Amino acid sequence: MTVTADRPAAEIGRDRRRKEDRRLITGSSRYTDNIVLPGMLHLAMVRSPFAHARVTSIDAAEAKAAANVVAVYTAADLDESAGVLINAWPITPDQVTPVHPVLAADRVTFAGEIVAVVVARSAAAARDAAELVDVDYDELPAALDLKEAVQDTVLAHPDLGTNKSALWVFDSAAAGTGGNVEDAITAARADGVVIEREYRQNRLIPAFMEPRSVVVDPTGEQLTMWSATQVPHIVRFALAATTGVPENKIRVIAPDVGGGFGGKLQVTPEEWLAWWIARQVHKPVKYTETRSESMIAAHHGRDQWQKLTLAATKDGRVTGLKVELTADLGSYVAIVGGGVPVLGAFMFNAIYKIPAYHFACQTVLTNKTWTDAYRGAGRPEATFAIERLMSDLADELGMDPLELREKNWITHEEFPFTTVAGLEYDSGNYEAATASAKKFFGYDELRAEQARRRAAGDPVQLGIGISTFTEMCGLAPSRVLGSLDYGAGGWEHASVRMLATGKVEVATGTSAHGQGHETAFSQIVADRLGVPFEDVEILHGDTQVSVKGLDTYGSRSLVVGGEALVKAADKVVEKAKPVAAHLLEAAVDDIEFQGGRFGVKGTDAGVTIQEVAGAVFTAHNLPDGMEPSIDAEATYDPINFNYPHGTHLCAVEVDTETGQVRLRKYTCVDDVGTIVNPLIVEGQVHGGLAQGIAQALYEDAVFDDAGTLVSGSFVDYLVPSAADLISFDAHHASTPATTNTLGTKGVGEAGTIASTPAVVNAVLDAVRQFGVEDIVMPCSPARVYAAIAAARAGDTGTTTEGAGA
C-alpha cells in the first residue's frame, strides 16, 4: 500500500463535519429509552436509603395488588439464572471480592442499592407501586471515610473480616527497571531535597447526558438487550458467563448512546435484572433510570488518597519517587474497579527520567457507591500527583517550574525510551510542545503581569499553572493485560465489505457513544480504498452486526480499532488485485493501486475498485478457483500502548477577598500524532479540558456521616457549562506514533488528564506568596479563601477536606 505516499491523503486531516450530528441534533436519533416494543412492561427499582443495613422484612403485598402491576421481585425470588455482577480484573490473586448480587438479599451495602423491583404496564404505575413496597431495615454501622475504612474498625462487609481488598505493588528495583527508592530518599535526605505530600483525589460522578436505560426482548430465537452502554460485546460475554444463556443466543445492541466517559463501561444490576425479569414474564421490559438514580447508582470515579515522596538533588534532578495510594472501591469491586489505580501505576513517572520508583496501592471497600473508570481512569490521578509534585519541588528549590521539568524530561533524541515503570515510549517531543505552548500562552508577559499584581497587592492575584503530561492509552496489548491478570484481551476487530453498488460497509468492534467514529472511520476507509467519504457506512454497537469487538474506552477506538480497519481495508485491496489483473488481462505484479483505481503499470488501462466489486458480485468472470469475495476482516492486537503528550498552561485569577477562581487563559499544545479529523480532535480536547477543570474547581461527590450522597443532584454536584469556561487556546504538535500505520495517538482522555493539575498548580501559584501549600479539590471559593486566611494567620496553609465547607 502506497496510498499515503503517492497522493495527498484527501480525507485524513480534513475537518469534516460529523456525519452523525444531523441525526443527533435534530432528534432523529434512537436512544434506548426511545425503543418501544409491543406489550412492553416497565420496571421501577426500590432502593435502600441506608448505606449499611440489614433488611429485616420486605412487604410487597400492597404493591402487588396495585393497579397495572404485573409482579414485584425481591432477592428471595431470584434463581441462578439471574447471574451475578463480575469483577473482570482481580488485581492480586488474593483480592478480597464481595459477591455482588443483582438484588440485595439480607443486607444493603450502600444507599441506592436495589432491594426490590416492580414490574408494571406503565412506567408511572411501576413508580407508584414502588412507593408501596414496605422494607424494614436494621441500620448497621457504615464504613464511609476511606482513611478510617482502611483501619478495619467498621466493616463494609462484616463477613469478609476486612475492608482491604487488594494491595498491588510495583518496585523498580525488584522489577529491574530502576534503582531502590528508599536508597534514593535516604541519599536525598542527607544531601538533596525530599518533598512529602498527601493529595486528595475527589470522588467524581461521570454525569453523562443520557441516563442509563435498558430494554430486553425475550421473544424470538435470540434474546436481545438494548442498553445505553459503552460495552455491548463485554455485556454479551458477561451475560453468557453468568446467566447460563449461551453466548450465541444473546444479542446486545448499544443504539445511540448519549455519553459515557467510562461511566457506561459497567455491567449493571439494572441490566441483569431486566434480563432476568424479561425471561420470567416472557415479555419485553424497559428500565430507564432517573437522574437521581444515576447519581447514586451508576459508578463514580477517582476517590483516592495519595501519599507521595519525591527525592531530588539540590539542583533539581529527580532521583526517586515513592507512591502510596489508598483507593476507594465503594461497596463492590466493579468490573475494572480495582484496576483503575493500577493503570495509574505506570504513569506517575510521566515524562520524566526517574531512576527509582516504588508504587503501592491499597484498594478499600466502603459503604458507598462503587467506583470504576472515569475519563482517564488512573492516569489523571497519577498525572495530578506528579505534576503537582514537580511544581512543589520547583517552588522548594526556587526554580522556574518549566525549567525544572525540562531538566528531568526525556528529550526527543532519547526515544524510544524505556521508563522506570517498564513501558517503552515510542515517540514524543516535549521540548517542541512546550516551546510552542509558551509562545501561544504569552508565558513571559503573564509572568510579568503576575509580578505587577503581586507588587501592587492587587486583591485579584494571577497564578500560572503547568502540566506537561503524557498518558498511556490505546488499551491494550493483550499480553500485557494477561500479565496484569485482566480478564480479557485488548485487540480490536473490523470488517470491510465491498457492496455490489460500489458502496462500502464497515463494521467496527468499537462502540461509539458520542466520539464521532462514523465520521473519522469513514475518512480512514475513504483514503485507504480511494472511495468517496459519503460512500462509506460505519456500523457499530450491535453484536449481530459488529460480530467481534472489545468496545470503546481508554482512548482505544482510533489507535486500536482504526488500525484493525486499516488492516482490513488493505486486505480488500490485496484481494481485489488478482480480480483487477484478470479483468485487465495483466499480470498481478503489474497492477498498482492508487486513488481507488487499479492500473497496469506504464499503461492507461485500469479499473476502479467499484468496478471490481461489481465484477465480484456477478462472479461471471473471475480468475479460476477464486472465491467470489473481496470482503475482508482483521483483528489487531496492539504491540504497545500509545503515548500522547502535551504541555498545558493555565492562568487563573484568584479573588483573594472571596476565594473565587476564574480562568483567565488556557493554552495547550497536544501531540496526538497524526490527526484524522481536526474538528473532532478539538472537540475531544475541549470536552476533556472541561471535565478536568471541573475536578479541579467544581465537582465533588460528597457523602454525609450517614452515607447519603449529599451532592446527589445538579443543584449540588456542580457540572460547569460553557458559561463557566473560557475560550480554550488549543493547538497541536505532531510526532507520529511509530506503533501503528497511520501514526495516530489517542485523544479521548488527554484533556481531562492534563488539565486538573494545570488548574490547581495555577491556583497555588497565585496564593503561595501568602504561605499556602495545598488546597483540596475542588478548589471552591470557600476553601481557597480559608487557605489564604489560615496562611495569613500563620497556620500551615493547608486545608482539610472539610475546611470552609
Place this chain on the structure above:
Amino acid sequence: MIPAAFDYAAPTTVDEALALLAEHGEDAKLIAGGQSLLPVLRLRLNAPEFVIDLGRIDALRGVRDDGGALVVGAMTTHATVATDPLIAQHAALVSKAVRTVADAQVRNRGTFGGALAHADPAGDVGAPALALGAQFVIAEQGGGRRTVDAGDFFVDLFETAIGEDELLTEIRIPKHTGWGAHYEKFVRIAQQWSIVAVAATVRAEGGTIAEARVALTNMGATPLRATAVEELLRGRPATEDAIRDAVSSVADGTSPPADLNGDADYRRHLARVLTRRAVLTAATG
C-alpha cells in the same frame, strides 16, 4: 421522574381559584410557573392531590404604573420582569436581580409571584423586594384583599404570610426612580442559586450617598434587610473605603446556612465583601 397522580384544574379568575382552594383544603397546591413546584413533585417530596394552575388567570399578569408605585401581577414571568421598561426605570434593582435568576428557560416559565410565594432563602427576588419596601397583595376567602409589608411577608424558610386558602395577586413596588442599583450575586457556576447575594440601591447626590437600601439573600431563613448599615451609609462619600467601613457590621447577628459551598462564617465574610461591592457599584454605576 414521574410525580404521583393528582387532579388538576385551571381556573380563569381569582375567585374560582379561591373557591377551589377552599374546596380542596390542604390537599391542594397552586402552580404558577412550576419551576419550583414541579421538581418537588417529580422527586416525590410532596404529593398534593389537587393542583390548581394559575396560568389562565389573565388578571394576574402584567406590570402597571400606579403613581407612586409599580404594580406587578403575581403571574408575570421573570423574563417579562427582567426586561420591562417601567421596572428598569423605577425599580432597577428588581430588573438586575431577576436577570440573575437561573437560565432563559426557567425565566420564561417561572413567575415573580411564584418565586416570592415559594420563599426559597437562596432565591433572588426576595431581597430586592424587601430592600425596595414592596407590598404584597393577598386575596382572601370571601373576596377580600389584604396588603402585607415586605418586612412581614417573609416568615421563615419557604414560609410567607400567605394563608393556606389564600393567594398572592400582586406586588406593589414603591418607585425608586433615579436610584442606582446593583445585585451582587455570588455563585461558583452560572445558573446556580445564590450562595450569598446582596441587593443594594442608592440615591447618590454628587458623590455622596444620600440614601441607601440594602438586603441580603441566603443569610438566614428569609431575606434580611440591613437597616443599620443603611443608616451608616447615609451621608457617606461613595468611596470604597468609606463604604467598607460602613458595611463592616452587615453580617452581625445573622445565621446563614452551611453547605458544600461554605460554612456560616464564610458566608458572613462574603456578605461584608459583597455588600461593599454592591453598594459601591450602585452608588457609582
